Amino acid sequence: MDYTYASKLSKESGTALQDHTPYRQLIGRLLYLTNTRPDISYAIRKLSQFLDCPTDAHMHAAYKVLRYLKGCPSLGIFFSSANDLKLTRFCDADWATCADTRRSITGHCFYLRNSLISWKSKKQSTVARSSSEAEYRALASATCQAQWLSFVMKDLSVPLTESITLFCDKHSAIHHLATNPIFHERTKHIEVDYHIARNQHLLGLTHLMPVSSNNQLADFLTKASASGPFTVNVSKLGLLDIHNLSLREGVT
Incomplete structure (x- = not known):
């Protein structure tokens, strides 16, 4: 589409x-x-x-x-029984993309190994003054969701055994804001709440990793795409057509 x-x-x-x-x-x-x-x-x-x-x-x-x-x-999410309990997440932001308010769009998605289990596409509540700030807000939103998922898994008696890997394609958001306290003096206008991304990284809940824009799986949640790139993105989500003959043969 x-x-x-x-x-x-x-x-x-x-x-x-x-x-x-x-x-x-x-x-x-x-x-x-x-x-x-x-x-x-x-x-x-x-x-x-x-x-x-x-x-x-x-x-x-x-x-x-x-x-x-x-x-x-008949397209839908496929949950594989072979998945382990490794959680990974991708977060992204499209800066000032709303034509009416100039607010940025946050998008993030969580995978239980290869199965998509959580996703979000939402306009940010305030206007970001830079693309790094928009990405940091996306990091904070994804971190809160990661905390919630860790609590749910603990309640189900399947606690996480390793940090949740977070992939972000904005290097400045990772290095300047989330892992390097030296740069915090430049971002005092960002609300204190958003520093949760750095705190949870230091506590070991999340492990921040850079990813190229071409491999950013949350990209489809933040911006419009032409049919070609959109099809490529959807193919990476793990969505399967239940009417696909090859899939039905594999199940039987």
């Missing part, structure tokens, strides 16, 4: 709809579907911003999502 149209949408796009109900009902149903279809998370998050002022352009974009889903209705 080509998501490039989604990045151009704003509250001023198109002509206002006379009746908002059909748009709101459609987005509500699609929001529920994102619980099992992470591939539409970015588009639906974007479209849900316009529930109070939908236009024909927003509705047209929502119909594009429906056409995409019609082309792959």
Whole structure:
């Protein structure tokens, strides 16, 4: 699916709809579907911003999502029984991407070895003054989710035996903010809450690692992509088509 149209949408796009109900009902149903279809998370998050002022352009974009889903209705997350308890996560941020507010978009996804178990695409609550700050907020959000997952696993009597590996493609966010206290004097305008990323790294909950943008699996949660890159990203998520003959033969 080509998501490039989604990045151009704003509250001023198109002509206002006379009746908002059909748009709101459609987005509500699609929001529920994102619980099992992470591939539409970015588009639906974007479209849900316009529930109070939908236009024909927003509705047209929502119909594009429906056409995409019609082309792959049986696609879903595959949980392998061979997975161990190694948690890895990818976090990313797209700086000042919202045309209406200039807020950045946070995206992160967690894997239990090769199975995707948690993901998030959300607009940040405040405007970031730099791309490094936007990435650091994404790190903080992912760290909070990592803490929660570690508590859940402990309650299930399967505590983590090693640090959660966190992959981030912004080197300055890792080295200047999360691991090197010398640079903290330059970032006092960032709320103290966001220093949780560094604290949890020092405590051993997370292990920060750089990753190239081409291998950033959370990229699809933060920005629009053309059909080619989008297809490549989805193929890395571990989503499988239950109607695929090769998969069914493998199960039997």
